[in-house]
Amino acid sequence: MNAWIEKQRHLIDFTLASLARRRTKNFGLLLVYTLLVFVLASVALYTHALRQEAAQVLKQSPEIILQRMVAGRHDLIPPGYIEKIGRIRGVQAIEGRLWGYYYDPVVKANYTFMAPAAEAVRPGTLTVGPAVARSRGLAPGNTISFRAYSGKLFSFTVAGVLPHSSELVSADLVLMSEADFRAFFAYPAGHHTDIALSVANPLEVRNVAAKLAAVLPDSRPILREEVLRTYASVFDWREGIVLALLSAAIFAFAILAWEKASGLSAEEKREIGILKAIGWETGDIIKMKLWEGGLISFTAFLVGFIAAYVQVFRFGAPLFEPVLKGWSVLYPRFELVPAIDSLQVATLFFFTVFPYMAAVLVPIWRAAITDPDAAMRS
Amino acid sequence: MRLRPSSIAFVGIGLAAAGFAATFLDAALLRERGAPHLEARGTLAARLGLTDLALFTEARYTRHPSQADLHSAFQDHPVALEHFPTGSLLPPPAPLIAHYERLDRKTAAPD
Amino acid sequence: MIELTQIRKAFNQGQPNEFWALNGIDLAIEAKKVTAFRGPSGSGKTTLLTIVGCLARPTSGRVKLAGDDISGLPERFLTDIRRSTFGFVFQQFNLIKGLSALDNVMLPAFPTGRPHRELRERSESLLDRLKLAHRREARVEWLSGGEQQRVAIARALVNDPKVLIADEPTANLDTALSREFMGILESLNAEGRTVILSSHDPLVVESAAVDCVVSMRDGQLTRD
Numbered sequence: 244m245n246a247w248i249e250k251q252r253h254l255i256d257f258t259l260a261s262l263a264r265r266r267t268k269n270f271g272l273l274l275v276y277t278l279l280v281f282v283l284a285s286v287a288l289y290t291h292a293l294r295q296e297a298a299q300v301l302k303q304s305p306e307i308i309l310q311r312m313v314a315g316r317h318d319l320i321p322p323g324y325i326e327k328i329g330r331i332r333g334v335q336a337i338e339g340r341l342w343g344y345y346y347d348p349v350v351k352a353n354y355t356f357m358a359p360a361a362e363a364v365r366p367g368t369l370t371v372g373p374a375v376a377r378s379r380g381l382a383p384g385n386t387i388s389f390r391a392y393s394g395k396l397f398s399f400t401v402a403g404v405l406p407h408s409s410e411l412v413s414a415d416l417v418l419m420s421e422a423d424f425r426a427f428f429a430y431p432a433g434h435h436t437d438i439a440l441s442v443a444n445p446l447e448v449r450n451v452a453a454k455l456a457a458v459l460p461d462s463r464p465i466l467r468e469e470v471l472r473t474y475a476s477v478f479d480w481r482e483g484i485v486l487a488l489l490s491a492a493i494f495a496f497a498i499l500a501w502e503k504a505s506g507l508s509a510e511e512k513r514e515i516g517i518l519k520a521i522g523w524e525t526g527d528i529i530k531m532k533l534w535e536g537g538l539i540s541f542t543a544f545l546v547g548f549i550a551a552y553v554q555v556f557r558f559g560a561p562l563f564e565p566v567l568k569g570w571s572v573l574y575p576r577f578e579l580v581p582a583i584d585s586l587q588v589a590t591l592f593f594f595t596v597f598p599y600m601a602a603v604l605v606p607i608w609r610a611a612i613t614d615p616d617a618a619m620r621s
Numbered sequence: 622m623r624l625r626p627s628s629i630a631f632v633g634i635g636l637a638a639a640g641f642a643a644t645f646l647d648a649a650l651l652r653e654r655g656a657p658h659l660e661a662r663g664t665l666a667a668r669l670g671l672t673d674l675a676l677f678t679e680a681r682y683t684r685h686p687s688q689a690d691l692h693s694a695f696q697d698h699p700v701a702l703e704h705f706p707t708g709s710l711l712p713p714p715a716p717l718i719a720h721y722e723r724l725d726r727k728t729a730a731p732d
Numbered sequence: 733m734i735e736l737t738q739i740r741k742a743f744n745q746g747q748p749n750e751f752w753a754l755n756g757i758d759l760a761i762e763a764k765k766v767t768a769f770r771g772p773s774g775s776g777k778t779t780l781l782t783i784v785g786c787l788a789r790p791t792s793g794r795v796k797l798a799g800d801d802i803s804g805l806p807e808r809f810l811t812d813i814r815r816s817t818f819g820f821v822f823q824q825f826n827l828i829k830g831l832s833a834l835d836n837v838m839l840p841a842f843p844t845g846r847p848h849r850e851l852r853e854r855s856e857s858l859l860d861r862l863k864l865a866h867r868r869e870a871r872v873e874w875l876s877g878g879e880q881q882r883v884a885i886a887r888a889l890v891n892d893p894k895v896l897i898a899d900e901p902t903a904n905l906d907t908a909l910s911r912e913f914m915g916i917l918e919s920l921n922a923e924g925r926t927v928i929l930s931s932h933d934p935l936v937v938e939s940a941a942v943d944c945v946v947s948m949r950d951g952q953l954t955r956d
Binding site: 252255256259260263296297299300301302304305306310313333338339344346352353355357358361362372374406408409410411413414415416418437439465467470471473474477491518538541542545546547548549552553557568571572573574575578580581582584596 | 625626627629630633634636640643644645647648651652655656657658659661662664666667668669670671672673675676677678679680681684685686687688708711722723732
């Protein structure tokens, strides 16, 4: 056992001493390799954390949102529509929602105006999202005016700012009372934007939606699971875009690494001949090469992953933020809660470490057929 | 006596492996620290009936990717979601803004 | 110690450029003696050395080492025997460039898994004995020809082999260095090591250190 360990250490000593001979070249390869792992790991960690965040937060959103369609376009819910739904078994609560968009030319950003049913906002006051407060420099007690689409100017007092920790879902919200909302947008009385239904039993949701579609043929139910799937796909898509952009770089590196690892120069071939002549077996040379591939790829994986983690969760992913999150004027500031998918890490490990080790092994069959007496015949 | 290359490699790999393990510990720590905020976000979403993350606020039709809107694509096919509702990666070029601002909106800036 | 019976060795067998380097060699090499193969280039000296040293297998014929037939052994066993029984000093020295003299000396012992400290001490004492202690950390390509050969000798001795095989050892050395080499050879022989070498240098084959000279021509022995 000790002899075995000692032998492996000798092989590692040799392979490292060999690598150190072409220090710049090999270090460069390690650096590029690490960089590639870093990029891939960053993308994987970031999108996974975003997906997790969306899933965690939105699993508390309403089970069903019912929209009405007119001529295939989204339209307002007219008065009496909610009553038409009547009583459907399994539905705990039905409420008409009031929300819309407002474009603020001062900061050139879109806000989401909302008159929450669950929350009493005093008429004449607003509760604003953190990004709105930041971009307009608002604090509780301040007054702010918005010119409505009708041209009329409305003034409000800021009653409160939503907490920074909720920014990911509330950055651009402006909460107001129902009366203010209707007055501001000249929203027809009795109309709603859409209807939120809460269903207690998750198994009932599809049945309820089917019944809704039957009772109200001009409606379109949106299930929470669809919302969750939408977000999963949005981030998958963005991850895919980044990977597609990176694929050229990945292939370039793959070719470089393959060339480097599997190419056997005349010099190396001569060295393998010498090693065989002085008493190394083919197996020893294979092990030595495996150590070389393993050490390089494992180091690249570990360092690349650590750097990616620090970049994404400690420094807020400055490198990939724009591509993965997108751009907008009112950008939420948030700290992503780390979520590491072990399967993803294992996949990354597999695809970074094993191909390289395989590439390193390719020339071995050529080494195996190098006769030991080649050293003598040089 | 000079150090053996394998010793240096073992120390290096050992440190890196420790760093690797540390990322998982750090993640657990940050998760624990962020848990109340995550909870608060969930509660707010439940209270206000929020359906979407406020990540894509650059246009009205991208703000709520999960909700059908006048401009959203594929809103009827049951599984054909608009996967990439927001394509913007960078802000629009600043020099153009002044030029187009006059046409910006019917609403003028409030006084 | 080593007995060769009807050794024939072909290169490129079955092809138009087929070439028989050895053509029926019968030879017994005595232990603890210095044996020299002499002959013009192309006479098959080096090929014979590769067969004696288990670097290559004969196309036909038998090789017996200390009474055991080793010509049919698989590569792994042959490597084992080669590592423990033979030490090689090649004509071009065949050191691994870029590594230090000490690393080069230690190389043949790596697959044995000998403890590092012991191996290092052994290698250092060998270099010391060959008056290279001061050059042990130097890269081998920075050494002179004579120094390189002494590194090669130290490397050949690190596994403490019974037999030392040297192919044209003085081909790249001047007279003074060749004499020095023969001196080293004598001292190794005095320790009880068998030495087998090939050369066409009179300084080597006519030296008093050589016990037995085997003359060759066209792949056959010529008794003189």
